Amino acid sequence: MTTVLRSHADVVAAALDPTRFSNDVSRYRQVPNGLDGDAHRDMVRILAPFLAPAVVDGLEPALRAIAQDLIAELAVRPDFDAVGDLGVRFAVRAQSAWLGWSSQHEPALRLWVAEHRAALRSGEDRRIATTAARFDDIVRLLLDERRGCARDDLTTRLMRVRTVNGGLLSDADVVSILRNWTGGDLSSLALCVGVVVRWLADDAARARRLRDAAASDLDAVIDEILRLDDPFVSNRRRARENAAAGGCPVHAGDVIVLDWRSANTDPAVFGPGFDPFAHAAANLVYGIGVHACPGRQLATRQLRVLVQELLTAGTIQPASGAPAVRESAPGAGWRTLPVRVVRGGGAAAGRAS
Numbered sequence: 001m002t003t004v005l006r007s008h009a010d011v012v013a014a015a016l017d018p019t020r021f022s023n024d025v026s027r028y029r030q031v032p033n034g035l036d037g038d039a040h041r042d043m044v045r046i047l048a049p050f051l052a053p054a055v056v057d058g059l060e061p062a063l064r065a066i067a068q069d070l071i072a073e074l075a076v077r078p079d080f081d082a083v084g085d086l087g088v089r090f091a092v093r094a095q096s097a098w099l100g101w102s103s104q105h106e107p108a109l110r111l112w113v114a115e116h117r118a119a120l121r122s123g124e125d126r127r128i129a130t131t132a133a134r135f136d137d138i139v140r141l142l143l144d145e146r147r148g149c150a151r152d153d154l155t156t157r158l159m160r161v162r163t164v165n166g167g168l169l170s171d172a173d174v175v176s177i178l179r180n181w182t183g184g185d186l187s188s189l190a191l192c193v194g195v196v197v198r199w200l201a202d203d204a205a206r207a208r209r210l211r212d213a214a215a216s217d218l219d220a221v222i223d224e225i226l227r228l229d230d231p232f233v234s235n236r237r238r239a240r241e242n243a244a245a246g247g248c249p250v251h252a253g254d255v256i257v258l259d260w261r262s263a264n265t266d267p268a269v270f271g272p273g274f275d276p277f278a279h280a281a282a283n284l285v286y287g288i289g290v291h292a293c294p295g296r297q298l299a300t301r302q303l304r305v306l307v308q309e310l311l312t313a314g315t316i317q318p319a320s321g322a323p324a325v326r327e328s329a330p331g332a333g334w335r336t337l338p339v340r341v342v343r344g345g346g347a348a349a350g351r352a353s
């Protein structure tokens, strides 16, 4: 049986109780997401340096160059899709820069994101498994490249990292880690870009006020935008014992769904309206507890840099032609979001036509 937890209190209670609710829900090994207890703690510890603040800071110039190049290319078009043309390409290039992947893999990764999103939309298990296997093939190719000729990049470092027992990670675990770091998060980041760009395009004057915002204020605004339209919908847990969740009895083995999207807009916790600072402490966009997102600083920096570069390039406006289309369940956010950049961004440019 599956129980869906929707209130903020219920979702937080389950996420903070890994003793009663296990992350071992998938039939595939998922590292570190699907691990529990000591195995999870040890893995999180050896992977933490890959996402450390110094790594994120060191990546920022590359992220800025990627954002500038992409925006320069898209801004001369009459319009472009903020998710497919901007979000997916930015996500693929940013994650590739972080992991040291060559640009020759970009077409395969972009195609994979499109197939993965379509497979999730279809809800067909076989199609989802096929796209997951295709991602593993791409990753295995990247590992083989490094076996032939070692490189000085994070992917090579991951292949050489020592576990708590002193051995190397198995190939299957390296593939799983890279799948969890990039696979799902390429689409998450692309969808986050769509949600944030929509907010910028909705009100040009409001967006312009962010141009001189301090980095930490901008991060808080982005978190609040994502809280109100969270594209990272849910995660699952499995009850280890007979228990209660959300006021319902659950039996050992039952699946519990943590509905982040619903919890993030629970009126019992969040006041009406847009209030980045008042709502920050309860914001669940990146989860909570031992499984909270270790990629939060990286994702936040990627989004901050992209927003700064968009605001510098001009004013983002909804495009007048094709309509924006919402993503369908189990996804969220925007499937396509046609927008344009009006260079300069003065008062006249700020008025949507």
Ligand code: HEM
Pocket: 015, 031, 032, 033, 034, 044, 180, 181, 182, 185, 188, 189, 192, 232, 235, 236, 260, 284, 285, 286, 287, 288, 290, 291, 292, 293, 294, 295, 296, 298, 299
């Ligand atoms: C783009 C925006 C992102 C959002 C909204 C997001 C959201 C989340 C959430 C809600 C969780 C908690 C899952 C749970 O409790 O079961 C999570 C976990 C995780 N995220 Fe993210 N994430 C993002 C980006 C990233 C990035 C860029 C990376 C890696 C580079 C990453 C890697 C992970 C991993 C490995 C976990 C599992 C952690 C664990 O189980 O210990 N995420 N993420």
